[in-house]
Every structure is written in structure tokens, then in C-alpha cells.
Amino acid sequence: MAAADWGGKADHLAGERATAQFDVDGMKVAWAGSRHAVEVADRMACLVASDPVFRKDTRTMLSRKELFKDTLKKAAHAWKRTVELHLTEEEANLLRLYIDQPGYVDLHWVMFVPAIKGQGTEEQQKKWLTMAYKFQIIGTYAQTELGHGSNVQGLETTATFDPSTDEFIMHSPTLTSSKWWPGGLGKTSTHAVVYARLITEGKDYGIHGFIMQLRSLDDHSPLPGITIGDIGGKFGSGAYNSMDNGVMRLDHVRIPRDQMLMRLAQVTREGKYVHSDVPKQLLYGTMVYVRQTIVADASRALSRAVCIAVRYGAIRKQFGSKAGGPETQVLNYKTQQSRLFPFLASAYAFRFVGQWLKWLYTDVTQKLESKDFSTLPEAHACTAGLKSVTTSATADAIEECQKLCGGHGYLNSSGLPELFAVNLPACTYEGDNVVLLLQVARFLMKTVSQVASGKQPVGTTAYMGNIQHLMQCKSVVNTVEDWLNPAAIKEVFEARALRMAVNCAQNISKAPSQEEGFSELSPDLVEAAVAHVQLIIVTKFIEKLQEDILGHGVKEQLQKLCGIYALHLIHKHLGDFLSTGCVTARQGSLANERLGKLYAQVRPNAVALVDAFDYTDHYLGSALGRYDGDVYSALYKEAWKDPLNETVVPDGYQEHLRPLLKQQLKLSRL
Ligand SMILES: CCC/C=C/C(=O)SCCNC(=O)CCNC(=O)[C@H](O)C(C)(C)COP(=O)([O-])OP(=O)([O-])OC[C@H]1O[C@@H](n2cnc3c(N)ncnc32)[C@H](O)[C@@H]1OP(=O)([O-])[O-]
Ligand SMILES: Cc1cc2nc3c(=O)[nH]c(=O)nc-3n(C[C@H](O)[C@H](O)[C@H](O)COP(=O)(O)OP(=O)(O)OC[C@H]3O[C@@H](n4cnc5c(N)ncnc54)[C@H](O)[C@@H]3O)c2cc1C
CATH class of the missing domain: 2.40.110.10 (Butyryl-CoA Dehydrogenase, subunit A, domain 2)
Structure with missing residues (x-):
């Protein structure tokens, strides 16, 4: 039976979309950064999706040589279209992005x-x-x-x-x-x-x-x-x-x-x-630039995986049917929500911190042009740290999204294996993530020692200047609702990051030399660096919520996601928060309770929240993540494209299968 016999044009996710409590168009603008950004992205995504040269549905079935040639073809065609249509730099970059196939042009434009x-x-x-x-x-x-x-x-x-x-x-x-x-x-x-x-x-x-x-x-x-x-x-x-x-x-x-x-x-x-007369570290300037762009790449990759897992989770049903009634959508299982919704929140968090990092980079570049090099160390620490934390979290999350989709997530046609394989090396290229976190730690140790000598830190380390308070404060949280307070959240993240950095600095000072101490404590230093970077992400999310955000219910949804992002980190790193005395065990369990409530509030909005990423089916490249939710027809159709299905009887039958079967048959007749 042909797949089309089962699939109609129906929107299998219409019911999910109807429960959304916010204006999806408004959220698209918040995600993209501006109405203009949504419009350009839409135009370029459609241009790619409608051009047969940019087809990618059989890409995983190509040999290496075929794939390479296909990449050359796509790159040449993209350049031709760029020239013919007089695309701006912004449009051309988006065109390349939606073609979604790593190739030489990336290095040409992004590094050379x-x-x-x-x-x-x-x-x-x-x-x-x-x-x-x-x-x-x-x-x-x-x-x-x-x-x-x-x-x-x-x-x-x-x-x-x-x-x-x-x-x-x-x-x-x-x-x-x-x-x-x-x-x-x-x-x-x-x-x-x-x-x-x-x-x-x-x-x-x-x-x-x-x-x-x-x-x-x-x-x-x-x-x-x-x-x-x-x-x-x-x-x-x-x-x-x-x-x-x-x-x-x-x-x-x-x-x-x-x-x-x-x-x-x-x-x-x-x-x-x-x-x-310029700092020699400017030799590393290209890496700083690219690390900044990788944060935006990470949020995009993560949002694609989450989009696939959320839409599929709303279609996939298992268990729970009573007297012939419908089974339960797997997205309704609390375990599924507690695994998936932190990724949804992280996608938004990384997106906003990426937008801020782009601003920081532009600001630093302008200062460098006027020979002000003072913000270079901060730019290095922020790009290195955010690149590390966002790419590691993204690689882990894509892998988990594959598991969240069960068996079908393992199929190439789900889009997830390729998404994982393409994004995994981001943990290594442009600087191994651990090596880069040690750079952040080095910056933090310097800042702690400057604070000790009375210097007021600025930028993302300004909180360290509040050392008297942060080293001894106790969280004010007393009820589940108190965890809705952004100031309370920010304070515990600041206290945790500072206390971990100060602990490291104190322990290093006990070592025979600074160098030996740094090396001995490097695992702790990496954790302190992660705590500092997570604080930056939480802070930038909170600051985003203070902006003018248009659209019915958009800000409310983002507040929930911000809460999920921060509280899931408290839950995940509770050991850090407890051992540094930033929260008590009771406050930790209140945070977890709050998290459960937030998951329930996000559930009716989940599909609309991934729709706001505004990805075409072409760009998502996933039978499971299709906009219309017609998952099973798509999976069925994709299976038949596999080269193994080109013949009914496989190649190799005559040489290897037939003689084996015949021989076994003969033996059994003896
Ligand atoms: C798109 C995909 C394509 C992929 C492409 C690639 O992968 S391409 C290949 C990508 N390859 C990689 O990414 C390789 C990764 N490795 C590296 O980037 C460097 O080897 C290193 C940073 C690990 C060490 O550097 P080092 O041996 O020089 O030793 P050091 O630690 O003693 O630092 C000395 C001082 O410099 C400072 N500083 C350092 N970096 C920067 C910076 N970017 N900006 C500003 N400042 C920076 C640092 O803070 C320190 O300052 P302080 O304290 O003296 O005031
Ligand atoms: C897909 C891909 C594309 C790439 N593209 C380019 C490119 O276009 N141009 C280019 O020049 N390079 C490119 N690279 C190379 C990339 O930048 C390097 O692989 C990267 O910088 C890591 O270096 P390494 O491979 O030497 O790892 P290593 O440094 O050998 O890392 C091995 C292990 O040692 C650990 N380690 C290393 N040093 C320390 C330390 N000081 N303290 C603690 N642990 C440490 C690391 O954490 C890691 O676990 C690419 C790499 C990949 C995977």
C-alpha cells in the first residue's frame, strides 16, 4: 500500500496548537530577535526548501564521494542564486544555513x-x-x-x-x-x-x-x-x-x-x-569570533532536536487505554516532560545568551578599533565559556532526544542521528570544551585575586564585587512560589558561582606553587567555570524578560521557560548548591516541586513553543518532526527510499544466501 493512502493533508497536531495560551507570531519575533529577522529567515528557508538542488532526504544514503560532489553542487548553486538574486550578506548567510550541509564555504566565510x-x-x-x-x-x-x-x-x-x-x-x-x-x-x-x-x-x-x-x-x-x-x-x-x-x-x-x-x-x-603595540592575543581573534557564532549554532541545533521530540511526543501514544479508549500521548508522561522540557527551556536560554554574546562581540570589536583592549579578557572568557557550556549541553540533549523518540529516533529518517553527528564535534573544534573552561577558570582566579586586593570587577564578573554579601547570604526562599522570584534565583546562582571560585582560589593558595595548585584543582576549576557560565545564561534570560516583549502571553511563557532553565540546573547541580551552603535541602526540594508545576503549565503550550522556532520541514529534515504530525506515513515513505529496497531480492542473494539455504536444506534432508 502506498504511504499516501494513509496520509491526508490533515494537521495531526491541530489539537495541540489549539491549546496554546500565547501568540505564536509574537514568540517567533522574540526568538528571531526582530520582525525583520523572522521575515528574512522565512524567505531564505522557503527559497532553499523549494529548490530541488537543495534536497537532502537521501543524503545519509550517499557514498562519501557522492556526498562530497553533492556538497560541491549545492555550494555552487547557492553562489549562483546569491549572485542572481543580489542577496545581501545577511540573506546569503541564511541561505547557507538552511542548506544545512557542512562544506568548504563555511570555512571560507567563517574563518578565512x-x-x-x-x-x-x-x-x-x-x-x-x-x-x-x-x-x-x-x-x-x-x-x-x-x-x-x-x-x-x-x-x-x-x-x-x-x-x-x-x-x-x-x-x-x-x-x-x-x-x-x-x-x-x-x-x-x-x-x-x-x-x-x-x-x-x-x-x-x-x-x-x-x-x-x-x-x-x-x-x-x-x-x-x-x-x-x-x-x-x-x-x-x-x-x-x-x-x-x-x-x-x-x-x-x-x-x-x-x-x-x-x-x-x-x-x-x-x-x-x-x-x-597591540596585545598578541589578537592573533586568536578569529577563534573568538567563531566561538561566538557557535553559541547561536548550538541553540539552533538544540531547538531542532527539541522540535522533533516535542512534536513526535504529541503524536506517539503508548499504554493507558481503558476499554478501547485512546492510549496516552507519550508527551503526557511526567518522566518525558522532566527530560524534555529543560531542553526546550535551554534552547530559548541559549538563543538569548547568543544574541547577547553577539552584541558583546560587536562592542568589543568597536573598542578594539579605537585601541581600547580592556574588555578583551572578558570577551575571551565569555566566548570560550559559553561555547563550551552550550555545545556540551546541546550534544547531550540531542542524544537524549533520540532516546525520547524511542526506536524511531534511531532511524536516519528521524533526522536526529545526523543532527547529533554534525553537532558533536562542536564540543571539540574551536577549542576543546574542557581546555576552554580552564581558560574561564583562569580568568575567574585572576578576578578573585583582584577582588581580594580591592579592585571592583566589571561586566559578567561584577557580581564578585558583592563578595561580603554573597559569601554568607542565605536564600530567602521559603515556599514553592518564592522560586518564581528572579532576584531569589539570581542570588543563589551568584552565591554558588562565587563560593566555588573562592574555594578553588583558597585551595590553590595552599599548593606549593600557583601552577601546581591550578593543575591539581583543575576538575574543581572546570566546575567553577561551568557555575559562572550558567549564571551568565540565567542572568541574560532574566534580563531578556525585562525587555519590551510584544504578543499576547509571550512574556508569560518565557518567564516559565526561564524558571525551568534555572530550576532544572538547581535540581541537576544540587550537590554544588548544598555543599556551598547556597540552598538548604528543603529549598532544593521546593525548587523541584516548582519545576513539576512549571512542566504542567508548559505542556499545553509545548507544540506551539517549538512552532515558534519557525523551521520548515525541509530544514528539520525529520519524519518525526513534521509540522503536520503525519509521522507514520512519512516514516513508511522514507523507508522505501533506502537503496536496499531498490530490489526485492537483495544483491548477494545468489552468492551468499542461496548457497547457504540450499546447503542447509540438503543437510536437513540427509
Ligand atoms: C566551524 C568549524 C571549524 C573549526 C575550526 C577550528 O577548530 S580552528 C582551530 C581552533 N583551535 C583552537 O581553538 C585551539 C584552542 N587553543 C587555544 O585557543 C590556546 O592554545 C589556549 C587559549 C588554550 C592557550 O593559549 P596560550 O598558549 O597562548 O596560553 P595561555 O593560556 O597562557 O594564554 C595566554 C594569554 O592569552 C589569553 N588568551 C588566550 N586565548 C585568547 C583569546 N582567544 N582571546 C584573547 N585572549 C586570549 C589568556 O587569557 C592569557 O591571558 P593572560 O592570563 O596572560 O592575561
Ligand atoms: C570536525 C572538526 C573540524 C575541525 N576544523 C578545523 C579547521 O578548520 N581548522 C583547524 O585548524 N582545526 C580544525 N579542527 C581541529 C580542532 O580545532 C582541534 O581538534 C581542537 O582544537 C582540539 O584539539 P586536539 O584535537 O588537539 O585535542 P587534544 O588537545 O589532543 O585533546 C585530547 C584530550 O586532552 C584534553 N586536554 C588537552 N589539553 C588539556 C589541558 N591543558 N588540560 C586538561 N585537559 C586537556 C582534552 O580535554 C581532550 O579530552 C577541527 C576539528 C574537528 C573535530
Whole structure:
């Protein structure tokens, strides 16, 4: 029977939508940031969904080669449409996002171009960006090596200045110095910003960025002295395998001196090294920029998983039928709600903190342009910390959403396995999450010591200045309703973060040296960093609620979600809150009681709350998460697309199945 025989055009989720107590359009605006953002996103999502070239429903069934070629095709088509339709930068970025297939263009726009913008002189920008903006060259960001990724200062590739020819000699001295991982490097990029140790006048000046041409612009073959290829298949079907992450070895490749990115430091014609009067950490500027964008990616990925699990949970029924009556929607089970609704709340929380982080980044960039570097450490700590906490939580949540969808969640057609596989590496790329949390911890330890010497901290650590109160305060919560008070919530998060940081600082001071103490206490420091970052997320959610939020019932729903986000963290990390004396066991159980009530209040709004993400069925790419809820027809239809179903009798029957069956049959007749 054909799937269409079962599926109609009916909205199987209409009943769910009818119970919503708020204006979904208003929530779309709150989620997207503005009415304009909703409108542009809608237009670009529809453009992608209606174009057959951007089809992705059979992507997980393609071989690696087919998938790669499909990615090249999509990228070229996207560029063609961008030019034909004169898309703005905002529109073109959204177009790329909704195509939803990692590829070389991501590295080109998100890392190569920003690296040149941030580290190139005006002259270099003019030369290289002009070509990059027109796709006359394709660039990547080649930093990580086979032997070192996290420890950037440990990279081994060398760039030795030769004054006799006014060139740098780029070289990979060891196997472990091979560049390894850069996206688009394997098969596509014609150019790269390559990070290497600058050596001039016999002295090693550490890591700097250099623009290198890698492949011929005529026939795409690697230039002499460059060995280059793909590093091999990665986790999951489809997923990140569309990206040609690459390996590259350099054998004394010469490039002109003016291809060193010279905004932060220069090498003169004579070979003198000159450093500008800017902090050398600006070399890491591209990573700060990208980490900030990854927070927005995390909220998007999480919201997609939640959208799938909520809609499916409203359709899927198990148990509970009495005398032939309907079974229970699995979304009505309290266990399902307590697992799923914190993710729904987290998706909104990450979205809002991502919007704030974008503002922070813009603000810091403007300050840097006027040579004010004072907010750089805070920008580094916030981007590193938020990137870590949001990507780890998102990867865990997508995996859990797969379980929340039962067996069908494990099918590629649910969209969840691919979503997990694509987002899991975000915990590692742009800085391993633990390594980055240790950077946050280092910033916190510095701030604690500044507070001890009487300095008033600012920005996201301003709360630490309230040390007298926060070190000894007791939560005012006495009833379940008291946990509705944002000030009470914020205070316990502040007290927990500060007390954990101060405990670490005190314990470090007992160690023989600061370094030994930091290393010994690093697991505690990571937890203190997480507490600080969670405080930022909670605070930014609370601040969002103080804005003008339009639309009937929208603010009320967001207040509930904010409560769920904060209280589920108290429940999950109760050990921290108890051991630091920020809440009592009774207050902890009141928080849990409040949480249960909030779940019940969110339940009738759950489907509408995921509708507000405004995702097309194309972008969601899930038989379980379809807008119309026609899950079973979709699953049935998707199954028949599998290459195994191309023939009724499978390939291999004649060689392997038939002889086996025949032989066994013969034996049984003996
Ligand atoms: C889209 C997908 C594609 C993926 C692409 C990639 O993955 S690309 C590859 C992505 N790869 C990675 O992400 C690699 C991850 N690794 C790293 O980023 C660095 O190696 C490190 C930060 C771990 C250590 O850095 P280090 O060896 O220099 O040692 P240190 O700890 O002693 O720090 C010295 C000082 O610098 C400060 N500072 C540090 N970073 C920043 C910053 N961004 N901004 C501002 N400041 C920063 C730090 O606070 C400290 O300040 P203080 O206290 O002296 O005032
Ligand atoms: C899909 C993907 C795409 C990528 N794209 C690019 C790209 O385009 N360009 C590019 O240059 N790179 C890219 N990378 C590389 C990426 O940036 C690195 O993998 C990342 O920075 C982590 O470094 P590593 O692999 O060396 O991990 P390692 O540092 O070797 O980590 C291994 C383990 O050691 C732990 N560890 C390491 N140092 C410490 C420490 N000081 N204290 C405590 N624990 C520690 C980590 O937590 C981790 O558990 C990509 C990686 C992936 C997976």
C-alpha cells in the first residue's frame, strides 16, 4: 500500500496548537530577535526548501564521494542564486544555513575571511578579500596539526624568513607538524591562512598567520612542495562527511614576505621582527569570533532536536487505554516532560545568551578599533565559556532526544542521528570544551585575586564585587512560589558561582606553587567555570524578560521557560548548591516541586513553543518532526527510499544466501 493512502493533508497536531495560551507570531519575533529577522529567515528557508538542488532526504544514503560532489553542487548553486538574486550578506548567510550541509564555504566565510580581516593590513585585506568575496579564490584556516590542536603555541610548522629572496620558507619539519583537520583543505581550498612559527635572524618568534596559495587556479593541482589530501571518513552517515577536512605537508614552499599577515607584527625587508603595540592575543581573534557564532549554532541545533521530540511526543501514544479508549500521548508522561522540557527551556536560554554574546562581540570589536583592549579578557572568557557550556549541553540533549523518540529516533529518517553527528564535534573544534573552561577558570582566579586586593570587577564578573554579601547570604526562599522570584534565583546562582571560585582560589593558595595548585584543582576549576557560565545564561534570560516583549502571553511563557532553565540546573547541580551552603535541602526540594508545576503549565503550550522556532520541514529534515504530525506515513515513505529496497531480492542473494539455504536444506534432508 502506498504511504499516501494513509496520509491526508490533515494537521495531526491541530489539537495541540489549539491549546496554546500565547501568540505564536509574537514568540517567533522574540526568538528571531526582530520582525525583520523572522521575515528574512522565512524567505531564505522557503527559497532553499523549494529548490530541488537543495534536497537532502537521501543524503545519509550517499557514498562519501557522492556526498562530497553533492556538497560541491549545492555550494555552487547557492553562489549562483546569491549572485542572481543580489542577496545581501545577511540573506546569503541564511541561505547557507538552511542548506544545512557542512562544506568548504563555511570555512571560507567563517574563518578565512575573518582571519584576513582581523590580522591583515589594509593593503592585504584589499588584495585578498577582493578575490575572496568574489570566490575567485577559496580559503581555509589551517592551524591544527597532527600532533597539536589545543596547544596552539606547540605548533611545529615553520616559516623561516630568507632575506636573500625576501621570502618565507614554509615547512613541515616532522610528521606531527602535518596540518590536520582544516575544513575544505582536503580537496577544495585554493588558499589558506596557515599558522606557523616565524623564524627570522635565527630567532623563533612563535605562531603567526601566513596566506598561502595551495592549488593551481588553472587545474586545481597542488603547488610544488605541497602534499595534500582528505583525512578520511568521520562519525555518522552523511553528517560532517560532506566536509573535506584535510591533511597537508609543506616541503620548503616559498611565499613572498608580504603574505605574512602583518597587522599585529611585521618582518621588515631586512628581516627585523617588529611587534605592533597591540596585545598578541589578537592573533586568536578569529577563534573568538567563531566561538561566538557557535553559541547561536548550538541553540539552533538544540531547538531542532527539541522540535522533533516535542512534536513526535504529541503524536506517539503508548499504554493507558481503558476499554478501547485512546492510549496516552507519550508527551503526557511526567518522566518525558522532566527530560524534555529543560531542553526546550535551554534552547530559548541559549538563543538569548547568543544574541547577547553577539552584541558583546560587536562592542568589543568597536573598542578594539579605537585601541581600547580592556574588555578583551572578558570577551575571551565569555566566548570560550559559553561555547563550551552550550555545545556540551546541546550534544547531550540531542542524544537524549533520540532516546525520547524511542526506536524511531534511531532511524536516519528521524533526522536526529545526523543532527547529533554534525553537532558533536562542536564540543571539540574551536577549542576543546574542557581546555576552554580552564581558560574561564583562569580568568575567574585572576578576578578573585583582584577582588581580594580591592579592585571592583566589571561586566559578567561584577557580581564578585558583592563578595561580603554573597559569601554568607542565605536564600530567602521559603515556599514553592518564592522560586518564581528572579532576584531569589539570581542570588543563589551568584552565591554558588562565587563560593566555588573562592574555594578553588583558597585551595590553590595552599599548593606549593600557583601552577601546581591550578593543575591539581583543575576538575574543581572546570566546575567553577561551568557555575559562572550558567549564571551568565540565567542572568541574560532574566534580563531578556525585562525587555519590551510584544504578543499576547509571550512574556508569560518565557518567564516559565526561564524558571525551568534555572530550576532544572538547581535540581541537576544540587550537590554544588548544598555543599556551598547556597540552598538548604528543603529549598532544593521546593525548587523541584516548582519545576513539576512549571512542566504542567508548559505542556499545553509545548507544540506551539517549538512552532515558534519557525523551521520548515525541509530544514528539520525529520519524519518525526513534521509540522503536520503525519509521522507514520512519512516514516513508511522514507523507508522505501533506502537503496536496499531498490530490489526485492537483495544483491548477494545468489552468492551468499542461496548457497547457504540450499546447503542447509540438503543437510536437513540427509
Ligand atoms: C566551524 C568549524 C571549524 C573549526 C575550526 C577550528 O577548530 S580552528 C582551530 C581552533 N583551535 C583552537 O581553538 C585551539 C584552542 N587553543 C587555544 O585557543 C590556546 O592554545 C589556549 C587559549 C588554550 C592557550 O593559549 P596560550 O598558549 O597562548 O596560553 P595561555 O593560556 O597562557 O594564554 C595566554 C594569554 O592569552 C589569553 N588568551 C588566550 N586565548 C585568547 C583569546 N582567544 N582571546 C584573547 N585572549 C586570549 C589568556 O587569557 C592569557 O591571558 P593572560 O592570563 O596572560 O592575561
Ligand atoms: C570536525 C572538526 C573540524 C575541525 N576544523 C578545523 C579547521 O578548520 N581548522 C583547524 O585548524 N582545526 C580544525 N579542527 C581541529 C580542532 O580545532 C582541534 O581538534 C581542537 O582544537 C582540539 O584539539 P586536539 O584535537 O588537539 O585535542 P587534544 O588537545 O589532543 O585533546 C585530547 C584530550 O586532552 C584534553 N586536554 C588537552 N589539553 C588539556 C589541558 N591543558 N588540560 C586538561 N585537559 C586537556 C582534552 O580535554 C581532550 O579530552 C577541527 C576539528 C574537528 C573535530
